[in-house]
Amino acid sequence: MSNQFGNKIRLLREENNLLLRQVAPLLEIDSPQLSKIERGERQAKKEYIPLFAKIFKVTIDELLTLWLADQLFDVIQGEPMADEALKSVSKTIKRKK
Amino acid sequence: MSNQFGNKIRLLREENNLLLRQVAPLLEIDSPQLSKIERGERQAKKEYIPLFAKIFKVTIDELLTLWLADQLFDVIQGEPMADEALKSVSKTIKRKK
DNA sequence: TTAGATTTGCATAAATTTGACAAGTCAATT
DNA sequence: AATTGACTTGTCAAATTTATGCAAATCTAA
Numbered sequence: 567m568s569n570q571f572g573n574k575i576r577l578l579r580e581e582n583n584l585l586l587r588q589v590a591p592l593l594e595i596d597s598p599q600l601s602k603i604e605r606g607e608r609q610a611k612k613e614y615i616p617l618f619a620k621i622f623k624v625t626i627d628e629l630l631t632l633w634l635a636d637q638l639f640d641v642i643q644g645e646p647m648a649d650e651a652l653k654s655v656s657k658t659i660k661r662k663k
Numbered sequence: 664m665s666n667q668f669g670n671k672i673r674l675l676r677e678e679n680n681l682l683l684r685q686v687a688p689l690l691e692i693d694s695p696q697l698s699k700i701e702r703g704e705r706q707a708k709k710e711y712i713p714l715f716a717k718i719f720k721v722t723i724d725e726l727l728t729l730w731l732a733d734q735l736f737d738v739i740q741g742e743p744m745a746d747e748a749l750k751s752v753s754k755t756i757k758r759k760k
Numbered sequence: 761t762t763a764g765a766t767t768t769g770c771a772t773a774a775a776t777t778t779g780a781c782a783a784g785t786c787a788a789t790t
Numbered sequence: 791a792a793t794t795g796a797c798t799t800g801t802c803a804a805a806t807t808t809a810t811g812c813a814a815a816t817c818t819a820a
Contacts, residue, residue, distance in 0.1 A: 585764090585765065585766090586765070586766065587764095587765080587766095597765085597766070597767095598766080598767070598768080601765095601766060601767060601768095602767085602768095605767085607767095607768095
């Protein structure tokens with residue numbers, strides 16, 4: 567499983583010496599929910615990203631990248647054609663620029 | 664928007680001179696639904712892929728790749744960090760092999 | 761043990777997706 | 791212009807998925 571986002575959040579929270587119950591209310595969720603997000607049991611809502619960025623003083627882009635990577639991983643995990651599909655999307659994206 | 668899967672299905676259906684109402688029942692859906700799938704208004708269920716492959720005599724892998732690419736595209740469309748995220752996932756995948 | 765922190769499990773609620781149907785458009789035919 | 795056949799559009803309720811909140815359990819350190 568890939569949980570780059572949750573891992574990063576937990577790291578940041580610990581570096582800032584904050585407890586789940588201190589951070590959770592800032593997102594208007596309860597501690598168990600935040601715990602689940604950090605452990606990857608559940609995906610963070612996209613709307614939380616700017617809040618996390620502000621709380622931990624990191625860029626939105628940094629967190630957004632990790633969050634997107636997790637979403638992408640969910641789609642292709644265990645898929646034999648994952649590589650092909652990723653290449654195809656990369657090309658499509660480049661064309662669009 | 665990316666609708667590689669639906670486009671391919673429509674192409675295959677036309678090449679085989681089949682009508683929506685001929686193909687839809689094979690998937691146990693009605694024609695409007697199939698129409699929506701082909702036009703990308705709706706995503707095909709994953710379970711349909713082997714059925715499509717059989718109907719049109721193409722490989723599952725070919726269709727699965729297109730289907731996955733559409734799912735991936737949905738995640739990253741319009742995202743500024745799409746490229747970074749894609750790279751990150753590609754790496755993760757390679758590590759797993 | 762006790763207290764504080766985190767995790768687990770479950771029940772409900774909310775959101776999203778799906779399927780079915782009726783009505784609509786469009787093009788070709790008569 | 792009316793009919794026919796193919797496809798599209800819009801809506802609504804059912805089904806599935808995902809989120810939320812709480813209570814209880816587990817873990818950890820003093």
